[in-house]
Amino acid sequence: MTSRTKTYPIVESAINLFGDWLKHRQEMRELRDMNSRDYARIAQDLCITPAELDAVVRRGPHASDELPRLLKVLGIDEATLSRTQPVLQRDMVRVCATCQQKALCNHDLDSGTLAQRYDEYCPNSPAIDELGQRS
Numbered sequence: 233m234t235s236r237t238k239t240y241p242i243v244e245s246a247i248n249l250f251g252d253w254l255k256h257r258q259e260m261r262e263l264r265d266m267n268s269r270d271y272a273r274i275a276q277d278l279c280i281t282p283a284e285l286d287a288v289v290r291r292g293p294h295a296s297d298e299l300p301r302l303l304k305v306l307g308i309d310e311a312t313l314s315r316t317q318p319v320l321q322r323d324m325v326r327v328c329a330t331c332q333q334k335a336l337c338n339h340d341l342d343s344g345t346l347a348q349r350y351d352e353y354c355p356n357s358p359a360i361d362e363l364g365q366r367s
Contacts, residue, residue: 256292263289279319280326288329295329298337299356302328305347308363320359327355 263271268282275285288295303310314321331337333353340346351357 252292260289278326279322284326284330288326291329296325298331298334298341299325299328301341302337302346302350302354302356302360305341306350306360308360313363317363320363324356324359327359331355 271285272282275282278285280288300310303313310321331354333355336353337346337350340349350360354360
């Protein structure tokens with residue numbers, strides 16, 4: 233006889249969210265424990281300042297999840313961009329990660345209006361325009 237386990241999606245989601253938060257806190261603690269010279273070297277390797285690295289790290293691993301969705305909506309192949317212009321692509325990730333317009337961007341992504349409106353508020357708009365000029 234098999235027993236069925238009742239699932240509670242809301243509880244599971246809350247547990248996963250809490251687990252992700254704990255993991256992020258641990259990662260932040262590890263970075264704080266790193267000496268400033270190593271931290272600065274990591275930032276330099278990424279072509280950003282230590283302050284920018286700190287801002288990106290504080291935002292967490294999903295801070296730039298909107299960028300691949302934006303590129304897809306605009307018909308820009310992220311893999312090709314990463315291969316042909318890795319510095320630009322990395323900068324776009326950094327800019328997206330520190331963007332203050334996440335709610336508006338996600339709303340436009342979900343409603344299907346992003347392609348028409350992103351240039352009004354997206355800090356990556358100039359880089360996207362530059363990509364269009366290169367095509």
